[in-house]
Amino acid sequence: MGLETYRKMRDFRRTPEPKGAVSKTSGRRFVVQEHHASKLHFDFRLEVGGVLKSWSVPRGPSLDPSEKRLAVETEDHPVEYLKFEGLIPEGEYGAGEHMRWDGGTYEVIGEGTAAEQLEAGRLDFALKGEKLKGAFTLVKMKRREGEWLLFKRTDEFAEEGWELRLRKPENGVETIKGKAKGRGQKAKGEIEGGGHTRKFDTAAKGGKAVAVSSALRRKALEGDVSVKVGREVVPLTNLGRVYWPDEGYTKGDLVRYYYEIADYILPYLKDRPLIMKRYPGGIKGPFFHQHDVDEAPSFVRTVPLEVEDGGGHEVDYIVGDNLATLLYMANLGAVERHPWHSRVGDLEHPDWFVFDLDPGEGVAFETICDVAVTTRDVLARVGLDSYPKTSGSRGIHVYVPVEPVYEYGQIAKLAEQLATVVAREQSKVATVERSKRKRGAGMIYVDHMQNARGKSVVAPYSVRPKPGATVSAPLEWKEVERKKLQTADFHIKNMLGRVGREGDLFEPVLKQRQSLEGVFERAQELFNQGAKRRRAQRA
Ligand code: MN
DSSP: OOSHHHHHTOOTTTOOSOOOOOOSSOOOEEEEEEEESSSEEEEEEEEETTEEEEEEETTOOOSOTTOOEEEEEEEEEEGGGGGOOEEEOTTSTTOEEEEEEEEEEEEEOSSSOHHHHHHTTEEEEEEEESSOEEEEEEEEOTTOTTEEEEEEOSSTTOOTTOOEEEEEEETTEEEEOOSSTTTTSOOTTOOOOSSOOEEEOHHHHOOSOEEHHHHTTSSSOOSOEEEEETTEEEEEOOTTOEEETTTTEEHHHHHHHHHHHHHHHHHHHTTOEEEEEEOTTOTTSOOEEEOSOSEEETTSEEEEEEOSSSSOOEEEEEEOOSHHHHHHHHHTTBOOOEEOSSBTTBTTSOSEEEEEEEEOTTOOHHHHHHHHHHHHHHHHHTTOOOEEEEOSSSSEEEEEEBOTTSOHHHHHHHHHHHHHHHHHHTTTTEEOOOOHHHHOTTOEEEEOTTOSTTOOOOOTTOBOSSTTOBBOOBOOHHHHHHTOOOGGGOBTTTHHHHHHHHOOTTHHHHHOOBOOTTHHHHHHHHHHHHHHHHHHHHO
């Protein structure tokens, strides 16, 4: 991956952190750093391929094998960071005291190199540190991008009930205890994970702010400018940076698009936690996921949510439903908007579910349109209306708005049955086979798996980090039936014109809260019928 992201995120005139270089030789060193940033956490880094592969571990590593700790992937760091200790100044990324907590060397256990094992999503390794010793595992969580679990394996160095002792106590807390015993109850003195986003005031830093409407009217946007959005000040930086190199579109173009489309997209983000993926160097550069927001301007709404890692700890999500936040996120390099299917206040009950028709290599868009129409018709047979949009990537999303009274589990099962019926009716071109390898090229995956808690689908009107700066565009069923369209038809340069003519085609998705009364039974019946018919055909 290299160090581009690391460098872009830092101002080396201000931070004492090393600029560093990718090392030509790669040793097998590791370091664990205690980082008193706005939220205390531990940085776990392994030397792989000339850089330090890095994870932010909110509760730190543990020698107790029953303690599985969340480890969130962060940007690669230079090997010079192995020795880094110091104070990152206020206002800089990761501001706060940074100290070495442990370090030493590691060895890979089992087949393959560290890089290969990480690529495959599981690394088994043995640490030789001063505090951490013996076998550990890092394993990537399924369907949770960028999130891993770090835990001790049982061996002679394992220690039940082990407590992590901080080098520097914070708020009187000296140790981080295990969670395994007495789940749900928090031990006394234990560090609470949630609600710790540090909010800062941008008005003070803003200097001379310009009204957003006049600032973004300029044709070529470049440099830095602070814009006034109502009472808020949003600092916009490096607006001339090219984000889409083939088209020459800049970060300024991205910010301007979100400004212009705000009235259309914001209703779909309202009260919903967002999953943030940042492309600080544009769409061809490295990206990283940021679920947990350490610090944000005061106008950014955040919500602490429990992460399902077994540790019961919380991370702060952005709720990106005001204009200032929409622009602030664009400025962070967040190209897409990925809202949850449910809203803060009632997070357990989604108010829409989605079929993602995801084509393999070489599938014609006409065929995707066909499968979308079949999806609509299958839904109509159980009594549900549905609404299509381009994914902005290669496929079509079909949305079904529902009354937010059903659990994610119920919805997921319903979606699975209906997707299976669609795949049966279009068996030559569509499948619900999850394995990419098994479903074969040329097939459309009727993906119903995005309907779980914490999952998301790109919002209508969201930009995609794809050639042409495509946008996920709501469609009329008529257009899908006519089949004379493709993904590339909708992008940041023409979307505003389209909504001017068509209005918001997706509006019913917000308004039509369909009851599932009777729907579950009809779907079950349809699902069984198909299975019966298939058995009869085989007999
Ligand atoms: Mn850190």
